[in-house]
Amino acid sequence: MVYAYGLRSFIIQRIATKSCSLDPLPVVMLNHCFKDILPVVARIINLSLESGTMPDSLKIAVVQPLLKKYNLSYEEFCSFRPISNLKFVSKSIEKAVAVQLTDYLTENHLHEKFQSAYKPCHSTETALLRVQNDILQALDNGDSVILVLLDLSAAFDTVDHLILLTRLSKRFGIRGRVLDWLTSYLTSRKLFIRVEGTDSLLSDLVCGVPQGSVLGPLLYSLYTAPLADVARRHNLRFHFFSDDGQLYIAFKRNDRDDLISSKIRMEKLFDVDTRV
Secondary structure: OOOOHHHHHHHHHHHOOOOOOOOOOOHHHHHHOHHHHHHHHHHHHHHHHHHOOOOHHHOEEEEEEEEOOOOOOOOOHHHEEEEEEOOHHHHHHHHHHHHHHHHHHHHOOOOOOOEOOOOOOOOHHHHHHHHHHHHHHHHHOOEEEEEEEEEOOOOHHHOOHHHHHHHHHHOOOOOHHHHHHHHHHHOOOEEEEEEOOEEOOOEEOOOOOOOOOOOHHHHHHHHOOHHHHHHHHOOOEEEEEOOEEEEEEEEEOOOHHHHHHHHHHHHHHOOOOOOO
């Protein structure tokens, strides 16, 4: 997994538009000397990928809590989303990995077909169009539909690193130096909270993927891939977008037995299922 020269300018320049308080230089200065620093940053990226390690100094995040919605109470911890702000070089390395990992998944047809997040040519729009189309077709056929909307709580923050790495190896065939790099990326991460200029002590990130990182969302979608297997096992139609999911099943209108059967199938999905 080596960072190709042709990707350098495109990837790094996009990252350089966002600033981080941990960077020694502000983003404005980076943009002014972009051509001069490009070979240096590219060399750092390649050294990280070739050695299969992510430097510990690049795994420190400053977390700035943001309200999930403007009307939520600022006195409740659950009202905030912990957004991790990471160094420019760290995000540049992540972007190089994310681009190559996405290409690998696409070329080997490993993406979940009905997961629309963090995939080329997919979006919330494609997810909504697919679900709406399925429901309208069922209604046109004279059926009714049970629709369950899922929103997983603290989804990004509860990712188990060992399960994620095992899944990357066994399900997606990611091994060798690439898996070594991802293991290094996930381990020994640290963060501190910054509120109104005051910083907390450093804490270890023992689980989860950083919200606000480049690679975190893609790793989360791979971590949750078996959810689709569970839905298929119960013969349910579904579509996912990140930590949001739509599960639905059509049943014959005015057929009480079919309604009860469909309801039971949907409820069984939420029983404890350890076969993911």
